[in-house]
Amino acid sequence: MDMPVVISGGARIPAIGLGTWDVRGRTCARAVEQALRLGYRHIDTAEMYGNEREVGEGLRASGVRRDAVFITTKVWQDHLAPAEFERATKESLVKLRLPDVDLLLIHWPSPRIPLVETMGALCRMKQAGFARNIGISNFTVPLIEEAMRLATAPLVTNQIEWHPYLDQSKPVAACRRHGLSVTAYSPIARGRAAGDAQLRLIGMHHRKTAGQVSLRFLVQEGAIVIPRTSKIERLEENMNIFDFELNADEMDAIRKLADPRGRVVDWSGSPSWD
Numbered sequence: 145m146d147m148p149v150v151i152s153g154g155a156r157i158p159a160i161g162l163g164t165w166d167v168r169g170r171t172c173a174r175a176v177e178q179a180l181r182l183g184y185r186h187i188d189t190a191e192m193y194g195n196e197r198e199v200g201e202g203l204r205a206s207g208v209r210r211d212a213v214f215i216t217t218k219v220w221q222d223h224l225a226p227a228e229f230e231r232a233t234k235e236s237l238v239k240l241r242l243p244d245v246d247l248l249l250i251h252w253p254s255p256r257i258p259l260v261e262t263m264g265a266l267c268r269m270k271q272a273g274f275a276r277n278i279g280i281s282n283f284t285v286p287l288i289e290e291a292m293r294l295a296t297a298p299l300v301t302n303q304i305e306w307h308p309y310l311d312q313s314k315p316v317a318a319c320r321r322h323g324l325s326v327t328a329y330s331p332i333a334r335g336r337a338a339g340d341a342q343l344r345l346i347g348m349h350h351r352k353t354a355g356q357v358s359l360r361f362l363v364q365e366g367a368i369v370i371p372r373t374s375k376i377e378r379l380e381e382n383m384n385i386f387d388f389e390l391n392a393d394e395m396d397a398i399r400k401l402a403d404p405r406g407r408v409v410d411w412s413g414s415p416s417w418d
């Protein structure tokens with residue numbers, strides 16, 4: 145089966161990608177290789193994950209053509225001043241051993257560097273041919289608006305935490321208004337969703353696991369999902385979400401799991417922008 149894609153700002157982004165945070169060394173290279181052999185066509189990495197070298201190794205070991213794979217990387221918060229941004233981007237490409245990435249993101253906005261400077265640097269990376277597409281991550285509604293105002297090239301995604309325990313309707317609506325896709329990170333809430341009794345019950349009606357229900361829910365909400373696993377059986381499980389459909393009642397029941405304290409990624413070090 146061809147991998148479904150989400151089209152945004154001219155980019156064709158495979159609807160599921162492999163997350164690689166906290167997966168390093170041989171384990172990372174093997175997970176990327178196995179995922180691509182199984183049919184994944186989208187890998188999510190970042191300068192901050194310390195595994196770009198191994199992501200590149202896994203890509204080459206898989207034997208899958210470079211052009212058939214969508215590779216995302218991100219510039220970390222400490223490198224958002226323009227000169228640093230360019231240096232970090234080039235270092236990522238050296239580690240990946242690629243001339244360009246499919247998507248380059250600002251990993252996390254910084255209150256110390258004016259966004260106008262970072263957006264200028266991001267757009268120049270596309271112009272220079274280091275990134276085929278560009279986007280943002282962890283941008284709140286006011287920052288999405290500002291980024292859209294400042295961008296001189298299309299932004300294609302905002303990568304944010306999103307799973308059944310977190311109501312992201314406001315940033316998602318802001319992204320939609322601007323034609324920006326949403327990439328859901330921590331889409332199984334770092335494992336919590338996979339053990340959820342209600343998701344498991346819904347899954348039983350479709351012969352699917354709770355983890356698959358969580359991922360399917362997000363895909364039906366229009367998101368791109370990037371679950372992480374280094375276990376081969378889970379790589380397959382997480383990918384097999386395109387052969388069933390949750391009905392409106394099931395979608396509503398899952399939306400009700402949202403909880404104001406539902407975040408699994410720590411935002412305490414970040415200023416609150418909204």
Ligand SMILES: NC(=O)c1ccc[n+]([C@@H]2O[C@H](COP(=O)([O-])OP(=O)(O)OC[C@H]3O[C@@H](n4cnc5c(N)ncnc54)[C@H](OP(=O)(O)O)[C@@H]3O)[C@@H](O)[C@H]2O)c1
Nearest residue numbers: 163164165329330331332333334335338355371372373374
């Ligand atoms: N932009 C950002 O700031 C940002 C922040 C966080 C994450 N991300 C990206 O998003 C990716 C995914 O998020 P995440 O890693 O935070 O969390 P996640 O994908 O929601 O959860 C990963 C955890 O769930 C387990 N798991 C995976 N599939 C499972 C399944 N089918 N059943 C049961 N358990 C399962 C994994 O364990 P095993 O490995 O043992 O299977 C792992 O412990 C990251 O890897 C990263 O690429 C981006």
